[in-house]
Amino acid sequence: MKQTRKRRILIVDDSEMNREILTGILEDEYDIVEAEDGKKAIAIMEEGLYSFSIVLLDITMPELDGFGVLQVMQQRNWLKELPVIIISAETSNEYIGHAYEMGVSDYFSRPFDARIVNTRVRNTIALFERDYIDQVTGGGNRKEFIRRVSRSLKEMPAKTDYVLLFFNIKNFKAVNELLGVGGGDKLLCWFYQRIIYSRFAPIDTSRIESDHFACLIEARNLDYDYLTEFCNFNYGKEKRKMHIYSTCGIYYIQENDVSVTGMIDRAKLAKGYITDEYLKPYAIFKSDMKDTYVDEMEICSEFEEGIEKQEFQVFYQPVVDAKTGKIVSAEALVRWFHEQKGFISPGQFIPALEKGGYISELDRYMIEKVTGCLDQRRAEKKRFVPVSVNLSWMDFYDENMLEWIVRGLKKNNQNEQKIRFEITETSLAAIGENHTRMLMHLKENGAEILLDDFGNGYSSFGMLQDYDFDILKMDISFVRNIGVNKKSESILRAIIDMAHQLGIRLVAEGAETEEQVAFLRANGCDYIQGYYYYKPMPENEFLQLLDEGK
Incomplete structure (x- = not known):
């Protein structure tokens, strides 16, 4: 295994003496790069942003100061x-507060105390990198792999000497059921270490998602006979030994290539072209493969830029009280208005972002936008109603995401019940027993949980037995069959009655006709969501409805 490379620090200070003192304190543990002014610092970061683990920034400098x-x-x-x-002799609350508002992580003042400097630098890097750690293997996660490989490729004289491998453990769900979640996690850790200590001598390795792993290696270390042997292996002790198969997609890196995300996507795409995973458990990416995947790859590669440009907008679909027709809540729905391509359907980009591992970032964006809107309404003393945000099944495999949500719940006054979380019945079944405990953890911290598409799957009623939901959203197929199918109407009545006996409120989705609305009212449904009342709409239109007392 290669020796761990030192983290790199950028020290920005117009005082040569200050730079020398800080370098003397930190150079044993870190590689140091110096900039004598703000403009030079910006130029250095433009050349290689990902080369640095942290920036130590003096505030008082000529021309472009630290705030600039x-x-x-x-x-x-x-x-x-x-x-x-930040580095500053000024320590007033107003001064330091302004720096924190601009996004700094910490500060220390002059004269420098070596112990304080080392401790704060070490702690800040550790706290920041926590979001880049895979909770199962203890190594870097997808974000960290992309960050590190991007940095490595910038420093490599010939990118064509390198290859990206994408591994997938076959039938891992069956392994999980046999060994249990804890046993499955041990296999993932073992496989991660197996890659690291393999003859591939990887420069970087990470678990990308679920049972998928990626590594960057030198092309000269790729032996196809060894790769075939590597992909098939025995795992476990004598009494519980099992034979595990894995497959591998291979992408040879080109000069002036796509992003690291694109490389991962192409290696993953190649894996799908394996014809006999037992005799030849690998496939090499070829350019004619990409046409079948270009849309998904483009979506993933343009996603982060779309977030930065605010191309993703929150639309709100009101939910009304079935008796009064008054708006009592809403569901937040995402819409993507691409700068060049125009409107992109959620049915196209959401599955692509789930496959690419970006869906949690989108969910976080939605939660931030909705929370910000509701906080502003509250601050302005204007009417607001609870809004539900959809969670993907992938969010429950990201402990940092869930911890972030819980911190937000604790921070806000949950007596207001401003934000709710929806999860579909299909997603709940997919995340398994271990991760549904996390769903209940959200509820314990004040969140209201909505089970969406209820009645769509075979395990609907078992879920009501196992989990305490606040609201059920009935699958749209039941509502559409009102006036068409008498059996569906009978099932609807039974669901409404059962839910009320369990103390659970009900939302009927997809109501479009007067006949459907009349049936739901007559049978005691609590809330209705559908085009009969309101379509999904931009934030300003939704807020106007609230201001009008609708």
Whole structure:
């Protein structure tokens, strides 16, 4: 295994003496790059942003001072990728508070105390990198792999000497059922270590998602006979030994290539072209493969830019009280208005983002937008109603995402019941028993949980037995069969009655006709969501309805 490379620090200070002191304190543990002013610092970061683990930034400098540097970093969205500690002799609350508002992580003052400098730098890097750690293997996650490989490729003189491998453990769901979740996690850790210590001598390795792994290697280390042997292996002790198969997609990196995300996508795409996974468990990406995958790959590669440009908009579909027709809540729905391509259907981009591992980032964006809207209404003392945000099944495999949600719940006054979370019945079945405990953890911290598409799957009623939901959203197929299918109407009545006996409220989705609405009212349904009342609409139109008392 290769020796771990030192993390790199950018020190920005117009005082040569200050730079020398800080370098002397930190150089044993870190590689140091120096900039004598703000403009030079910006130029260095433009050349290689991902080369640095942290920036130590003096505030008082001529021409472009530290606040000016922070403003540029904000505008270019760099602070998401790079923590900053400011250096200042000024320690007033107003001064330091302004720095925190601009996005700095910490500060220390002059004269420098070596112990304080080392501790704060170490702690800030560790806290920042927590979002880049895979909770199962303890190694880097997808985001960290992309970050590190991007940095490595920038420093490599010939990118064509390198290859990206994408591994998938076959039938892992069956392994999980046999060994249990804990046993399955042990296999994932074991396979991760198996890659690291293999003859591939990987430069970088990460679990990308679920049972998928990626590694960057030198092309000269790729032996196809060894790869075939590597993909088939025995796991476990004598009494519980099992034979495990894996497959591998291979992407040879080109000069002036696509992003690392695109490389992962292409290696993953190649894996889908394996014809006999037992005799030849690998496939090499070829250019004619990409046409079948270009849309999904483009969606993933353009997603982060779309977030930065605010191309994703929150639309709200009101939910009304069945008796009064008054708006009592809403569902937040995402819409993508691409700068060049125009409107992209959620049915196209959401599955692509789930496959690419970006869906949790989109869900976080939606939660931030909805929370921000509701907080503003509250601050302005205007009427607001609870809004539900959809969670993907993938969110429950991201502990950092769930911890972030819980922190938000604890921060806000949940007596207001401003934000709710929806999960579909299909997603709940997919995440398994271990991860549904996390769903209940959200509820314990004050969130209201809605089970969407209820009645769509075979396990609907078992879920009501196992979990406490606040609201059920009946599958749209039941509502559409009102006036058409008497059996569906009988089932609807039974569901409404059963839910009320369990103390659960009901939302009927997809109501479009007066006949459907009349039936739902007559049979005691609590809430109705559908085009009969309101279509999904932009935020300003929704808020206008609230202002009008609708």
